[in-house]
Amino acid sequence: MCIVNMDFPFSPLIAFWAYFSRTIAHSRMKTLTPVALPYSMLAVLLTAFCLSAIESWNSGYSWHDQQRIYQLLLLCACAPLAVLLPQATLPRPALFLLTGLLILGLCSSALALWPQWAIKEWSRYAGLIILALAVGGLAGRPAWLNFVPWAMAAVGFIHAFQFLVYYLTAFVSGIRMLDADLLFSGFSNPRFFGQFQVMLMPVMALLVERCRQQRRTSIAALLGLALISQWCIALTLGGRGLWLGLLASHLALLLINRQLWRIVALQAGAALLGFLLFLLLLKLIPLWLGLDPILRDSLRTSLSGRDRIWQWAWEMALANPWLGVGPMHYSATYNPIAAHPHQVVLQWLAEWGFAATLIALAIGAWGLLHGARYLRQASANELDAGLWVAIVGALVLAQVDGVFVMPYTETWLAILIGLAMARWSKPTTPSRTQRFACALIAIPVLLVLGKVLISEAPTLSQTANDYMNQHHTSWTPRFWSQGWIPM
Template sequence: MDYMKCLSSADRKPRLVPMWSSAFGVIALLAVAFYLVFMPKLPALPLYGNYNHQRLFVLLLLVAICGLTLGRGATRKDWLQLYFFLSMRTRMLLLALLLVGVCSSVLAVYPWFALLEVAHFALMFLAAVSLAVIRVNLGSLFDRLLAVTMVLVGGVYLLIYSAGYYWAAVSYDFDLSLVHKLLFNSFSNVRFFSQWQSWTLPLMVLPLLLVRRACPWRLALLLPAAGWWLLLFMTATRGTTLGCMVAVVLTLLFYRRQALPWLRWHLLAMVSGLAAYLTLHYGLPLMLVGKPAVVESVFDRALSGLSGREPLWSEAWEMTVSHPLLGVGPMHYADYAMGVAAHPHNALLQISAEWGVPALLIVLALFSLGLVLWLRNDYGVGKGEDETARLRPALFAALITAAVHSLFSGIIVMPISQLMMTLVLGWMLGIAYIESPKLEVGAVEASSHSPRAHFFVLLFFTLVLLGIAKPLSVQIPILERVHQEYREESLLEPVGYFRPRFWLQGYPALYDQEKNHVVIAD
């Protein structure tokens, strides 16, 4: 098996379960891949908009991943083994964060709405560890399935772009606003697509890192990656661009020569995408119709300025100052800043305002411990034949790109971005587990056999599901009506200026079962 090639060192952990048991992991991974590839063409459910149906699909995916892993004794033991692989300090911090979130929710204006976010983040954690289990059991097959997924994702969008561009050029004199709508009509806001790009841009060249050099069609794999960059220039998203720049610098700093194979393909894809963008959006239209065909370009936007984020950040800071210990409650920025936005477009300010300063410190500590866990096992530097060694810079860059972008956007809020966060973190945890010394891994095996541990993880999963099901049982029946009434009372066009959070309209008050006809604030 190729999996065993990845574990060439004698002190690596062998496969956790027999290969036949990995079928459930393949099913879960294929479900994620199917969603990512075909999401642009999935029909919207009758719950008012693509955003809400993305939320429901992602929620079902996360529940299915956890259910397939925790529902069986063998894989549940593997899940516990991955969990106890985390240091005691990390586990205590996770528990503290959960307790802070629950306490903040109980004291919030809308407790069940707040608990919904806490339970959802807990579900994401359960799913991330479940995906780590799948990565360990499938080995390099996991990497290759997701590499193929990246090719298909980029390929689908490249085909849509090509068809739309030809249509716009021939029939509408290069009016590429039509292409813009065709590409991004599955997203309530084009920035949600950009958040997805922040997680995936560094990963788009994974196929080029994994295929053999002698492969005659290897360069063809560059096309989807270049097309993905072209779309970034087309959307003019500065947060993703800045995140990519910071990620390149930090990846080179930490990985040095090991980063060069990834960096060469990454930069080549970027240059190719930029060349295609300049040719198709400037050069060709100038030659044929005498003007560039640009909807909005990253070159046209100011390189400085926060695009109106200052009031959002100011609101979040005021909430932090007035509620420093437990915040105003998870998802309650939307309630306190009603009429402005449902989140402050900054992950750190969002956590401090809604969960409190202690929660922010815990999150920063967990992020730091995660980076230490990831970077300390980079002793595979220079092993060019090791597939995992070639993957590590790309995964690190994806995490950094998204982390930087989260300082200017709602990456930790939006459904597709949350799915990618769960996937990337689980992927990284699985690799970190495999590459840990055998002695360290063996020390946690005994804990995974404890019947008490099995009982508590099932109990926790059940409580998480109840924490999600209870508020959804109230919200889903009125979901379409809430959005329709808000649109009519606000005199907005369909899918107009909603404030997305958990749902497309993120104001908690609108879902309160005792006052569903709240007056919309000016």
């Protein structure tokens, strides 16, 4: 049964969702076609996935587990529907590399200590690839292409609105206490929120710039205020990796094409205003009222234990160089810090082996170079700049955090990569080989992830509590919030 907080003031949110719904309706959508129906189904599931980071619909699940369930629902629906939909066309070398990567992952899963857990990770990555290809097939459908960034921006708007409501509640409730960890919602940990923000902020900036160009002043102002609030949240929660990812990606954009400086200038202005808002809300007003806010240390210089989990991942990779210990199997060896190494390359080296990691790096490098070449063209605009900054920022953050582990983050990254393929690739018909490969991969994705939803999700809370009581562990997220395997 859904549990919804009816005291939450939804009216501004409804108005915002209504705006981008009208945007879709006014985008010259054609009469319903056989292709439009699968897209409509995926749009509904994407909306549900978006809402999984806004409201806790069932008190028995943590934010992480709720988002994982909605992610699996989206991937299970996308796997068979993507066979019916247009796809982004992969060059033959990239298709062969992806095929080799998935074959190596299957071999690694089969030889892992817990194959049933390894195949879950493999199926999830395969499902994300199919999702990216399906989104990449939106090149000739601008209405659906516009829906995705607006849906993402709507989530960011709601989070900003919630932040301001929670801030005011700290005063009007009579508690008179400001705790940074109580001022945000939707994620189990501030770092997980930062992983989403590193992609959200560039997308919001590109929409602000697009609305400004289209002279939609009121919407641009509303989005701009939400972006400024997001920067205030980022400074409140002290996300060092987030700042690094945004700084590196924006500098890279300037080096590639200085003509796209408006996106960088807009983001810099929002950051400055967000810093001033942070000073006002979290420094000056509490000082005036005699309060001592509980904030996270933004200037800490320690690695927070990452040096140790990185070392363990490297030792695991050296001990299993060919196929790794198996997908997800870093979390099969208990350590007192984390169930994943907080570094994507070391994670893949340890779990998938050197060969698969090199293939993944080659595919990623090819995609980034392809995007950089497109950005240098005269046809590149604010949408291309925003997508580039969001993807590169997430990849930079993945070097110090679990971007490729958290369900909400990795799903949005796959969607944005699909949007980038739709923008940066020629809309050609995929080869029969690619179509056949996607149809073949969709079968285990649907079967494995569907089984997880049917057999694991309903009893997840009890299973996790039993495991933690038996082994005296705490919440350490990986696949589920209790991330150690076997569970």
